[in-house]
Amino acid sequence: MPDRYAVIGNPVSHSKSPSIHAAFARATGQSVVYAAVFAPLDGFAATVAAFRAAGGMGANVTVPFKLEAFDLATETTPRARAALAVNTLTFAADAVRGDNTDGVGLVRDIEINLGVEIAGKRVLVMGAGGAARGVLAPLLDRRPAALAIANRTADKAVELAGRFRERGPVEGCGYHALGTSRFDIVVNATSASLVGELPPLPPHLFCGGALAYDMMYGSEPTPFLRWAREHGAARCTDGLGMLVEQAAESFFVWRGVRPDTAPVIAMLRAG
Ligand code: ATR
Secondary structure (H helix, E strand, C coil), rough: CCEEEEECCCCCCCCCCHHHHHHHHHHHCCCCCEEEEEEECCCCHHHHHHHHHCCCEEEEEECCCHHHHHCCEEEEEEHHHHCCCCCCCCCCCCEEEEECHHHHHHHHHHHCCCCCCEEEECCEEECCCCHHHHHHHHHCCCCCEEEECCCCCHHHHHHHHHHHHHCCCCEEECHHHCCCCEEEEEECCCCHHEEEEEEEECCCCCEEEEEECCCCCCCCCCCHHHHHCCCCEEECCCCCCHHHHHHHHHHHHHHHCCCCCCHHHHHHHHH
């Protein structure tokens, strides 16, 4: 019998995680099956318990349950505690381990797949919600020259920056306060792309050679990536690589084997 894993979310039927993990299992020869499991909004813990009782060995957790997964875990990793969110659960005999692989997924996509070093760069993260919080510690650990967090609700960005100040040079502000600052790497961690919107960005945001990165992905470029292309970003990329990288890190947490991500990213790009 293969070992059972799943992604638990609401909605979850659109998830690419089952095909990503199936590709990892094939390529590494691991005996793994991976399903998409829908949880009712008020039934996350019960869904996890049922999956575990049915022999599940671990689960990825997606929208909107990453905070609940953090609370449900009986042990958490430092990177889950920095994010205050869990996207990877591992079921042990008497423990539920909570980890977070989102931030390392973003960093690996930027540094390894895109070949852009973060050290010494000026980085802007747009957004101050859960998605932003999950990537701040791994970004700061790569030693950028400066990391700005800009948010529609400026207070939330200031508050979030305050929580990470000991980790590196981070400041929070509203979009207007960005003024004429320029950045080498701009990451959209807002949910604006989901509804076809764009944060109110100042026009001269990008340094020469800058990377614009939207953590969302889809068949069409997001409004932010279209805007970035028109406003001088040298490279524009969506979050598909991050999705595959966070999946690979979860696979490594569960199986102790690190799958090769490039063929899987290529497979998904080819549709
Ligand atoms: P997630 O878990 O995806 O981060 P969230 O915690 O609800 O979701 O946070 C959504 C983020 O997207 C917030 O930073 C939000 O800004 P506010 O804090 O001001 O609400 C940001 N956001 C959503 N829609 C936006 C829009 N149209 N323009 C700019 N920012 C937007």
